[in-house]
Every structure is written in C-alpha cells, then in structure tokens.
Amino acid sequence: MLGLIKGLNVTLKNMVKPKVTYNYPQEPLEMPDRFRGIQYFDPDKCIVCNQCVRVCPTDCISLTGKKNPDPNQKGKVIETYNINFEICILCDLCTEVCPTEAVVMTNNFELSTYSRDELFKNSEWLFANDENIRSENTLNPIPVKKPTGGTPS
Amino acid sequence: MIRTEEMLLNVGPQHPSTHGVLRLLVKVDGERIVETEPVIGYLHRGTEKLAEDLTYTQIIPYTDRMDYLSAMTNNYAVVHATEKLMGLEIPERAEFLRVIVMELNRVASHLVWMGTYLLDIGAMSPFLYAFRDREQILDLFNELCGARLTYNYMRVGGVKWDAPKDWIGKVDHFVSYMQKQMKEYHQLVTGNEIFIQRTKGIGVYDQETAINFALSGANLRVTGLNWDLRKDAPYSIYEQFTFDVPVGEVGDLYQKYLCRMKEIDESLKIVAQAVANFPSEGKIMGKVPRVLRVPEGEVYVGIESPRGELGCHIVSKGKDKPWRIKFRRPSFYNLQILPTLLKDENLSNLVAILGGIDIVLGEVDG
Numbered sequence: 001m002l003g004l005i006k007g008l009n010v011t012l013k014n015m016v017k018p019k020v021t022y023n024y025p026q027e028p029l030e031m032p033d034r035f036r037g038i039q040y041f042d043p044d045k046c047i048v049c050n051q052c053v054r055v056c057p058t059d060c061i062s063l064t065g066k067k068n069p070d071p072n073q074k075g076k077v078i079e080t081y082n083i084n085f086e087i088c089i090l091c092d093l094c095t096e097v098c099p100t101e102a103v104v105m106t107n108n109f110e111l112s113t114y115s116r117d118e119l120f121k122n123s124e125w126l127f128a129n130d131e132n133i134r135s136e137n138t139l140n141p142i143p144v145k146k147p148t149g150g151t152p153s
Numbered sequence: 154m155i156r157t158e159e160m161l162l163n164v165g166p167q168h169p170s171t172h173g174v175l176r177l178l179v180k181v182d183g184e185r186i187v188e189t190e191p192v193i194g195y196l197h198r199g200t201e202k203l204a205e206d207l208t209y210t211q212i213i214p215y216t217d218r219m220d221y222l223s224a225m226t227n228n229y230a231v232v233h234a235t236e237k238l239m240g241l242e243i244p245e246r247a248e249f250l251r252v253i254v255m256e257l258n259r260v261a262s263h264l265v266w267m268g269t270y271l272l273d274i275g276a277m278s279p280f281l282y283a284f285r286d287r288e289q290i291l292d293l294f295n296e297l298c299g300a301r302l303t304y305n306y307m308r309v310g311g312v313k314w315d316a317p318k319d320w321i322g323k324v325d326h327f328v329s330y331m332q333k334q335m336k337e338y339h340q341l342v343t344g345n346e347i348f349i350q351r352t353k354g355i356g357v358y359d360q361e362t363a364i365n366f367a368l369s370g371a372n373l374r375v376t377g378l379n380w381d382l383r384k385d386a387p388y389s390i391y392e393q394f395t396f397d398v399p400v401g402e403v404g405d406l407y408q409k410y411l412c413r414m415k416e417i418d419e420s421l422k423i424v425a426q427a428v429a430n431f432p433s434e435g436k437i438m439g440k441v442p443r444v445l446r447v448p449e450g451e452v453y454v455g456i457e458s459p460r461g462e463l464g465c466h467i468v469s470k471g472k473d474k475p476w477r478i479k480f481r482r483p484s485f486y487n488l489q490i491l492p493t494l495l496k497d498e499n500l501s502n503l504v505a506i507l508g509g510i511d512i513v514l515g516e517v518d519g
Contacts, residue, residue: 003344010341011278020285034299034314057211091214091305096313105299134299 031107033135036090038108040133041081041126045102048076052094052103060088081123085111095137107132157182162500166195170273170504173514175488177507181500189495189503191488196518204478209235209309209445212478217303219482220516222265225251225258225294226458228307230480233388234465235309235445238452246435247311248390253324253427254294254306255389256420260331261290262459263413263420266511270410271342273508274351279342286334289327296320310441325428328421335418343411352406356494356506359404366490369483370461371412372510375401382457393430394423406509413511416459446473460484460511484516 022029031037048065061083065076095104106129113119164177171177174195180188200219204212209231216227229251236243268283291301298306298314306313342348360376373380381398383391399415401408449471455464464481487510494506 001346003346003349007341007345010337014282020288032296032299032317034297034317035295036299055208055211057207057214089214089303090300091303092299092313093210093214093305 031109031132033107035105035107035109035134036092037106037132038085038090038111038121038129039083039095039103039126040106040129041083041123042102042104043078043081043123043127045100046078046081047100047102048078049099051097051099055093055097057091057093058087058089060084060086061094078123081126083121083126085119085121086116095134098137101137104137105134106130107134159187164503166192170508171514172269172508172512173517175507175512175514175517177503179495179500179503184500186495186498186500186503189492191491193485193488193514193517196514198519200519201478201480204475206474208473209447209475212475213307214303214305216480217305218515219480219519220458220460220463220484220513221302222513223258223262223459224302224304225254225306226456226463228304229255229389230454230456230458230463230465231467231478232307232309233456234452234454234467235447237454238447238450238467238469239309239445241310241439241441243439244311244436245390246315246432247437247439249427249431250312250316250437251307252389252391252394253424253431254297254304256424256427257290257293257324257327259420259459260417260424261287263417264290266413266459267338267342267410270508270511271348273504274348276342276345276348279338282334282338282341286331289330293320293323293327296323308438308441309445311436311438315437321428321431324424328425328428331421332418335414335421338414343414349407351505352410352509354403355406355502356498356509357403357405358490358494362490362493363404366493367486368461368490369486370457370459370511371409371416372461372487372490374398375409375412376404377402382455382462386455388454388456391423394426396420396422406505409509444473446471447475455481458483460513460516461487480519482516482519484510484512484514485519488512488517 053061053063063081064079066079068075068077092105108129159180159182162179162181164179165171166174166176176192178190178192179186200215204215212231213228216231217224220227264283264287268280271279294304295301296317297320298304360378363373363376377400379398379400384398396419399412401412447469449469451468453464453466455462461483463483466479467475468477470476495503
C-alpha cells in the first residue's frame with residue numbers, strides 16, 4: 001500500500017506543474033535551424049551536375065537539363081526538376097552533395113495532401129517553398145562559379 | 154464431468170501491446186497457454202537486399218528505419234563496420250559526439266520501453282512521464298541533426314554535423330535533470346505493489362537457457378551474466394569511461410525492469426563524463442575519399458544496442474557498394490525465446506512477458 005501512496009504523491013506533485021504539451025496545429029511548431037524539412041530548389045543556382053539524383057537512396061529526384069540559351073555561357077541550365085515526396089525520406093543527402101546549394105532544406109514539414117499525385121512536386125513549387133530556409137547547408141561546399149545573371153537576392 | 158477444450162486465439166497484428174505488427178497465434182486451454190507461435194514479417198522491407206544496390210553512405214538512412222527507437226546505434230553499426238574494413242581513423246571530437254548521441258539514444262529507448270511496458274500491464278501515467286523526458290532528448294537530437302527519429306547523423310569517417318553552439322551545455326543540463334527524474338520514476342513505479350505482483354517471479358529463465366537462445370542485452374544480463382560489448386569487446390572510445398554493467402540474479406521481469414533502469418543511470422554517467430572531457434576543438438570528419446571504395450574483404454562488428462548485440466557483417470568485393478550486408482538484429486534473436494517462456498503461463502501474463510523482451514518490430518522484420 002505504501003508504494004501506491006508514494007506513486008500517487010508524484011502524480012499530485014506534477015498536477016500543479018505547468019503543461020509540457022504544444023498547442024499544435026492551432027499554433028505553428030518552430031523547428032531548429034538544422035531541421036530537415038521539404039526542400040527548396042533554386043533553378044538559377046543549379047549547374048545540372050546530377051549529383052543529387054545519383055546520391056538519392058530512394059531515387060525520388062528526377063531532372064533534365066538543356067544547353068545554356070546564352071551562347072557566351074558554357075555548361076547547362078536546368079529544364080525540369082521534380083521530387084517525388086511519396087518516396088522521399090528527407091534524408092538530407094541531396095543537399096549534402098549539392099556544390100552550389102541549389103537544393104537546400106527548409107523547416108517546413110507539412111506535406112499531407114488528399115491525393116498521392118499532389119506529392120509529386122516540380123521546380124516551380126519547390127522554388128516557391130522559400131520560407132524558413134536552412135542557413136547551414138552543404139557538408140563540403142566546393143566553390144563553383146555561379147552562372148551570372150538572374151540570381152535572386 | 155468437466156471437460157476443457159483448446160481454443161485458438163489470435164493476438165495482433167494490430168494490437169498495441171505487440172509494439173508494432175507482430176501476430177501471435179496462441180493456443181489456450183482455459184486461461185492456460187498451451188502453445189504460442191509468433192508470426193513475423195509484416196514490416197519486412199528487405200533492408201539487407203536493398204543495401205546491396207546502395208552505396209555505403211546511402212545505406213545509413215535505411216538503418217535508421219530498422220530499430221527506429223535507437224537509430225543512432227544502427228547508424229553506428231554500419232558506419233563502424235565500413236570504417237573497420239577501410240582502416241579509417243576517426244577524429245576524437247567525432248568519437249565523443251558519437252558516444253554522447255548513442256548513450257542519449259539508449260536513455261530515450263529505455264524510457265520508451267519503460268513507459269510502454271507499464272502501459273501494457275495497466276499503468277497509464279508512467280508512460281506520460283517517460284515520454285515527457287524522452288521528448289527532451291529528441292529535441293536535443295532535432296537540434297543536432299535535424300530529425301527526431303530518423304537521424305542519419307553518422308557518416309563513414311565521422312559525423313555529419315558538429316555540435317551547435319551551447320548544445321553540449323544543454324546535454325549537461327539534461328543529464329543532471331534526468332538524474333533527478335530517475336528518483337521520481339523509482340518513487341512512481343519501483344515500489345508499486347501492483348507492479349511488483351505483475352512482474353516478480355514471472356517469465357523466469359536461467360542463464361543457460363538465455364545463452365542457448367542467443368539472447369543479448371538486458372535479456373541476458375538479467376540472468377546474472379556480465380556481458381556488455383562496451384566492456385567485453387570495446388569499440389569507439391568506451392574504454393575511456395568508467396561505468397558499471399548492471400546485472401540481475403533471478404531473471405524475472407521485475408529484475409529486467411531494474412536492469413534497464415540502472416542502464417539509464419550508467420548511460421547518463423557516460424554522457425556526463427563525455428561532456429566533461431569533450432574536446433574544445435577538432436575535426437568531425439576524418440580523411441575520407443569522396444567516393445567510398447571499400448577494399449575487398451569481410452568484416453563483422455558487434456555493438457551494444459539498447460536491445461542487445463547489434464552486429465553488422467559486410468562482404469565487400471572492392472566496389473562502392475557492399476556485395477552482401479547482414480545485420481544481426483537483437484530483437485529478432487531475443488524474440489525466439491517467447492514460445493518457451495509463454496508455455497503453461499496464464500494468458501494475463503502474455504503481454505507482460507512479451508513486453509519484457511523489448512522488441513522493435515522494424516528490427517525483427519528487417
């Protein structure tokens with residue numbers, strides 16, 4: 001009987017302590033900077049190096065590139081960039097290998113939709129996902145000459 | 154004449170006390186269990202086969218999803234095996250970070266076990282206390298590596314992130330908070346008469362049975378055998394820390410509970426020492442080529458996960474992908490003793506004994 005009363009004592013003590021629960025979703029939940037949320041993609045920064053496609057463990061990224069329309073510029077520019085969030089596991093490997101930080105993580109995590117097709121996101125959608133972008137990104141950034149012009153400030 | 158008849162009872166796969174999707178086919182005679190047959194495989198994803206087609210870095214997020222309550226130790230198993238095969242040297246700071254996160258993860262995992270186990274046998278409130286404290290660990294991990302369960306934190310050669318500013322201070326603060334909380338748990342649960350009646354002398358097995366069933370972790374130590382891979386086959390920098398290995402005597406459920414609670418104490422001790430000796434500066438990644446090509450060979454490493462010996466066996470043919478990878482998943486081995494333990498038990502002890510083994514179905518099914 002003594003053990004039960006001792007236990008009840010703990011419960012009573014905790015009754016007057018402040019609540020530890022969050023009022024989510026009524027209030028938004030703030031995540032730390034490093035949180036791995038839905039990616040943001042900047043088409044102007046992308047150099048079509050295909051590293052994110054190759055490193056993705058679930059093959060959820062697909063992209064195509066085209067020749068740079070500016071004849072004075074070398075290299076390729078991005079044409080389409082899609083992430084399939086049905087299978088993306090938000091493992092962060094794509095942002096880790098991206099040399100130009102074209103694809104970066106954000107703190108946004110609300111992905112639920114009514115249809116599976118809506119989880120297939122294209123580059124426009126990913127570019128519009130520009131809130132709460134993570135400040136710390138690539139593990140080993142390689143200085144790469146950014147394509148001139150059109151980089152949003 | 155009173156005549157009894159055997160009945161087939163199906164428990165699960167959707168049953169809260171099976172901690173995942175485990176199905177038990179139980180043959181009962183009245184309330185006495187005659188035979189139990191666990192049916193596994195509902196969560197099988199073929200991690201080992203998938204890993205044959207993935208590079209070593211790509212395997213790490215998959216290991217997160219095996220034992221999702223202690224993903225850090227899973228990360229470490231595959232990373233450690235690869236490093237051993239490559240003969241890499243790991244910077245000290247990275248090793249300290251690894252030990253801190255692995256031990257915090259052990260605390261979090263044992264808290265989940267403690268909470269849900271008591272929930273299984275009918276106590277609601279300890280579950281809420283355990284999850285409240287576990288939440289703090291998850292918040293620390295969220296700040297460190299950006300996820301609450303699937304950390305993907307370790308890399309071959311080091312760790313992905315360095316500790317953020319003030320993080321080590323927060324860990325230190327948590328350790329002293331948790332040490333205080335442990336007293337509350339003992340006050341709340343350990344002396345509780347109902348809990349003692351439900352667990353003392355239930356599900357007993359001896360040391361020989363435990364060894365024959367290849368049990369490991371707290372399931373083995375509860376029988377009195379002092380076997381902890383952190384001490385007996387030291388890996389990482391565990392040799393630097395002083396800690397005890399809690400062992401039981403009788404091998405019943407009550408002592409399993411005590412063993413795991415003491416393990417939390419010991420883990421907190423290790424974290425406190427690691428925080429105190431944490432190198433003020435240093436690299437977090439060793440010298441690793443960009444494309445990992447592991448030399449031809451075979452390696453097996455066993456590490457002490459919260460559930461027991463987590464082994465990783467890699468066969469490499471010199472490519473950037475493993476030729477074969479095999480995980481010795483402790484939950485799977487520990488589960489095998491269940492039919493033996495449940496024989497001739499009362500049906501009401503089923504969830505108590507099953508919960509005592511501490512299985513994670515993601516790990517059982519692989």
